[in-house]
Amino acid sequence: MGAVLTLAGLARLGFVTELLSKPIRYSYMNGIALTVLISQLPKLFGFSVESTGPLRDLLSIGGAILAGRTNWAALAIGLGALATILLLRGSKRVPGILVAVVGAAVIVGMLDLAERHDVAILGSLPQGLPGFSIPWIGVGDIVPVLIGGCAVAMVSFADTSVLSRAYAARTRTTVVPNQEMVGLGAANLATGFFQGFPISSSSSRTPVAEAAGART
Numbered sequence: 001m002g003a004v005l006t007l008a009g010l011a012r013l014g015f016v017t018e019l020l021s022k023p024i025r026y027s028y029m030n031g032i033a034l035t036v037l038i039s040q041l042p043k044l045f046g047f048s049v050e051s052t053g054p055l056r057d058l059l060s061i062g063g064a065i066l067a068g069r070t071n072w073a074a075l076a077i078g079l080g081a082l083a084t085i086l087l088l089r090g091s092k093r094v095p096g097i098l099v100a101v102v103g104a105a106v107i108v109g110m111l112d113l114a115e116r117h118d119v120a121i122l123g124s125l126p127q128g129l130p131g132f133s134i135p136w137i138g139v140g141d142i143v144p145v146l147i148g149g150c151a152v153a154m155v156s157f158a159d160t161s162v163l164s165r166a167y168a169a170r171t172r173t174t175v176v177p178n179q180e181m182v183g184l185g186a187a188n189l190a191t192g193f194f195q196g197f198p199i200s201s202s203s204s205r206t207p208v209a210e211a212a213g214a215r216t
Contacts, residue, residue, distance in 0.1 A: 001198055004153040005185030014177025017161040025169075028162045032203040044078040046071020046119065073117035077104050089211075097208065130194040153185075156200035160184060163201040167210060 008014075038054045041061050047069040049060040064070075081100040088096030113119040137145055161177065168175045187199045 001149040001153045001156065002185045002188030002190075002192055004150055005157060005181050005188060007185070008153070008157075009178045009181030009183075009185055012178050014179075014181045017157075017165065017175075017177045020158075020162060020165065025162050025166045029166050029203075033207070036204045043120070044075060045069075046074030071118060073113050074119045077108065077113070077119065080104070080107075095213070097211065130196070132193055133195065135192055152198050156188075156198060157181060157184060159203065160201040163203060163206055167206065171215070 035054050038057050038061075039051065042049050042057075042064070045061070045065060047064050049057060049064060051057055052060075081104050084100040084103065085096040088094050088099060108114060108119055108121060114121045160180065161175075164175050164180060184199065191197070191199055
C-alpha cells in the first residue's frame, strides 16, 4: 500500500482528486458525521449494541433505552462533558475538550464510578514503541498482497482526499494532491516496519482535532 501510494504520487496521479465534486465531498462529510453520531450514542447511554448499520443501530439503541438499560452515571458524565465543550466553545484560551476529558476522568476516579456504577473506562494502555522488523512474504503471496494493497490504497487516498479538501475549503488553504499522496505512502511504508495497520485519515477524529485548534 505504501509503495503504491508513493509511486502514484511521484507519477503525479493526484489529479484524480479533481474528479471529486463539492456535492460528493459535502455528502460524504455529512454522512460520516451522522454515522459517527449514531455509533457514539450507545457509549453515551452506557450500554453496547451490535452494529448492523446506522438505521438498524438506531432501532437497537431505542429498544435498549426503552428496556431500561441506560447507565445513568455514564449518561450524566457524557452530558456534562458535552455541556462543558459547548460552553467553552467560544473561548480561545480555555480548551473545552481538554477540560471535559480531564474533568470526566477526575470525577470517575474520585467517585470510583467504574466499580460502583459500572462506568466503562479505558484502563491501562500499552507502553513503549513496537519493535522494528523487516516484513517478509512468500512468493505465492505477492499477487494477493499487491491486489489487496492497491485496493486499500485507493480507498485510503479517496477518504483522505475528500476529508482534506473539505477542511481546506473551510480554512481557505490549498491541498497539493501529489504531495499528499507521497506523504501518505511514506507513512504507510514506515508503519510496515513496525507491524502497524494501514494509515489513512480519520473521519471521526479529524473534526475533534480541528475543533480543538489543530492545524496542518
